[in-house]
Amino acid sequence: MADILVTWFSRSGSTERLARALAQRLGADAEPILASGSYAGATGFVRxxxxxxQRRMPPVRSGADPGPYRLVxxxxxxxxxRPAAPVRSYLRQHGPRIQGLAAFCVSGSGAAYDGVFDDMAELAGRRPIATLSLAQRQVLADEADAAIEGFAARLHEAGAAAA
Ligand SMILES: Cc1cc2nc3c(=O)[nH]c(=O)nc-3n(C[C@H](O)[C@H](O)[C@H](O)COP(=O)(O)O)c2cc1C
Incomplete structure (x- = not known):
C-alpha cells in the first residue's frame, strides 16, 4: 500500500483520467468514489x-478509507x-480521518472555481495543501503534463510527496 491516496468521482471520465495520471506521477493508490444513484443522460445532468x-450529499456506494494515508x-x-455531489458526500463521511488533503477539479470552462476548494475544505475540516484546476479539454488532449508536474512540485515543497 502506498502512503498517498488519489480518490475521485467522475461522471464522464475526464476527472478519472487526470486522477489516474496524478496517481501514477505520485506513486499513489487510486480508488474511485462511486455514486449510488445515476447521473446518466439529461436527467442525470439536471440532478x-x-x-x-442545493449542496446535497447523496449516498455513495464506495470510497476508500483515507485513514491509513498521510495524504489524500x-x-x-x-x-x-461546486464540487460534484458525490465528492461532497465522501468528504463529509471521511473528512475526519483525512490526515493531509490536496484537491483538484476538472471543469468545462477551466475557470478558477474558488467555491470548489472552499467547499471541499469546509467538508473535510481542513484546507488543501495544494490545488489544481484544469479544463476538460486540457485533460482529454493530454495537455496536463506540465500542470501535473507543478502540482507534484507543490506537494513536494509541502513535504507531502517525493520529488
Ligand atoms: C451537472 C453538471 C454541472 C456542470 N457545471 C459546470 C460548471 O458550473 N462550470 C463548468 O465549467 N463546467 C461544468 N460542467 C462540466 C464539467 O465540469 C466537465 O465536463 C468535467 O470535465 C466533467 O468531469 P468528468 O468527465 O470527470 O465527469 C458541469 C457538468 C455537469 C455534468
Whole structure:
C-alpha cells in the first residue's frame, strides 16, 4: 500500500483520467468514489446541477478509507461551480480521518472555481495543501503534463510527496 491516496468521482471520465495520471506521477493508490444513484443522460445532468445548487450529499456506494494515508488527493468535476455531489458526500463521511488533503477539479470552462476548494475544505475540516484546476479539454488532449508536474512540485515543497 502506498502512503498517498488519489480518490475521485467522475461522471464522464475526464476527472478519472487526470486522477489516474496524478496517481501514477505520485506513486499513489487510486480508488474511485462511486455514486449510488445515476447521473446518466439529461436527467442525470439536471440532478447533478440541482444537487450541487442545493449542496446535497447523496449516498455513495464506495470510497476508500483515507485513514491509513498521510495524504489524500481528492478530485471532483465542477458541477454548477461546486464540487460534484458525490465528492461532497465522501468528504463529509471521511473528512475526519483525512490526515493531509490536496484537491483538484476538472471543469468545462477551466475557470478558477474558488467555491470548489472552499467547499471541499469546509467538508473535510481542513484546507488543501495544494490545488489544481484544469479544463476538460486540457485533460482529454493530454495537455496536463506540465500542470501535473507543478502540482507534484507543490506537494513536494509541502513535504507531502517525493520529488
Ligand atoms: C451537472 C453538471 C454541472 C456542470 N457545471 C459546470 C460548471 O458550473 N462550470 C463548468 O465549467 N463546467 C461544468 N460542467 C462540466 C464539467 O465540469 C466537465 O465536463 C468535467 O470535465 C466533467 O468531469 P468528468 O468527465 O470527470 O465527469 C458541469 C457538468 C455537469 C455534468
Amino acid at each position: 447533478g446541477v440541482w444537487q450541487s445548487l 488527493v481528492v478530485g471532483a468535476p465542477v458541477w454548477a461551480g
